[in-house]
Structures are given as structure tokens and as C-alpha cells.
Amino acid sequence: MQQKHYILGINASPRKNGNTETLMAKILTGAKAQGATTETVHLRNLRIKQCLACEGCRVSRTCRLHIDDMQVLLVQLKAADGIVLGSPIHNYNISARMKIFIDRLYPFFSFNPENRREWHSLLPPRKKGLIYAVGENPNPKQAGVVLEAMRLPLETLGCEITGEFIAAGFFEKQAVLKDEALLEQAHNAGVNLVKSLI
Numbered sequence: 001m002q003q004k005h006y007i008l009g010i011n012a013s014p015r016k017n018g019n020t021e022t023l024m025a026k027i028l029t030g031a032k033a034q035g036a037t038t039e040t041v042h043l044r045n046l047r048i049k050q051c052l053a054c055e056g057c058r059v060s061r062t063c064r065l066h067i068d069d070m071q072v073l074l075v076q077l078k079a080a081d082g083i084v085l086g087s088p089i090h091n092y093n094i095s096a097r098m099k100i101f102i103d104r105l106y107p108f109f110s111f112n113p114e115n116r117r118e119w120h121s122l123l124p125p126r127k128k129g130l131i132y133a134v135g136e137n138p139n140p141k142q143a144g145v146v147l148e149a150m151r152l153p154l155e156t157l158g159c160e161i162t163g164e165f166i167a168a169g170f171f172e173k174q175a176v177l178k179d180e181a182l183l184e185q186a187h188n189a190g191v192n193l194v195k196s197l198i
């Protein structure tokens, strides 16, 4: 029997029951409908200190400076077949929590000691990714660089992005629930993420 795919969702909104969280639930419902096992991590509930750029993880392959919740998250990320990153748009960019999380992925980089411009990813191959962001302003220009800020680091680690979208024009908590088309888009994105793994 084929093992169930494991989809890990990372919600980077500081707001409990916010729009990012609501859409994450829809995406993961879609993934579950395709038979996947899903898990959501709310970064706001974790203790993840910011990278201090000591570069010690280049040698130790792990962060020895901060023994915090990122240690477990790195193991979960290695195990995941699909990774969903969701962030609110904060000042045209990802939230501060998402940025701290992404910087702490540095132990997944293996650098050539002879030439630090050469490296390869220690994140196991064939992972697929889905990224999305939620913003208040309906003008897509106000989303700034939010998708790039998640797409580029995931791709750099060898994770292929199978879908991405911006939910624009939402402010109040759970405002996205009023937009049926968006909810369907989120559900389908979860379905397609799992389909891309089969």
C-alpha cells in the first residue's frame, strides 16, 4: 500500500483565526480530500529565535546557538512531501515571523568549504511547495514582493512550487470566508499539491 503523503502547512500570521489561517485550513482540506495527512504549524505559537549569522550550522548542520522550536520544525520539513507557506502581507512583504523562519532554514545549505559560492541543498529532493499571501489592499501592486520572498528560498532548496496565489482585499479576521471563489481556489490548490506528488 502506498504511504500517505504528508503535507505541512506553515502559517506565519500573528493573528489567531486570521485570514491566512482560514485559507490554510481550506488548502489542507483539499489536500486531505486527496488522501494526504496534514499538519498546520502556527509560527505565532512557537519559540523561534532569529538567525544571528554565526554560520556555525555550516559545520554542525544544525543550529547550536538556538535550541528552540526550529529544531523540531527542521525535522518536520525534512519529512514533509509537500510544504505550504502562508503569510499575511506586511509592508509589501512576508511577516516578520515568516522571515525569521526562512532565515533559520540555513542548516539545509551545504557549502563547499573551498568555495562558499558553491552549495547544495540538504533538504531531501522531490518536495513540492505551495505559497500564498493575504493582503488588505485590493491593488495587486500593494502585495509587493511577498510571493518572491517565499518562492525564491523554497526553490533554492530544491522544492518545486506547484501553485501560488495572493488573496487581496481582506482585513477583518475570517473575511475570506465571504469569498466563495477564493475558498474554492484554496481548496483546489491543496488538491493539486497532492496530485503533483502522485
Ligand SMILES: Cc1cc2nc3c(=O)[nH]c(=O)nc-3n(C[C@H](O)[C@H](O)[C@H](O)COP(=O)(O)O)c2cc1C
Pocket: 013, 014, 015, 017, 018, 019, 020, 021, 087, 088, 089, 090, 091, 092, 093, 134, 135, 136, 137, 138, 142, 143, 170, 171, 172, 173, 174
Ligand atoms: C504591519 C502590517 C502591515 C501591513 N501591510 C500591508 C501591505 O503592505 N499590503 C496589504 O495589502 N495589506 C497589508 N496589511 C494588511 C494585512 O495583510 C491584512 O489585514 C491581512 O488580512 C492579514 O492577514 P491575517 O488576517 O492572516 O493576519 C498590513 C497589516 C499589518 C498589521
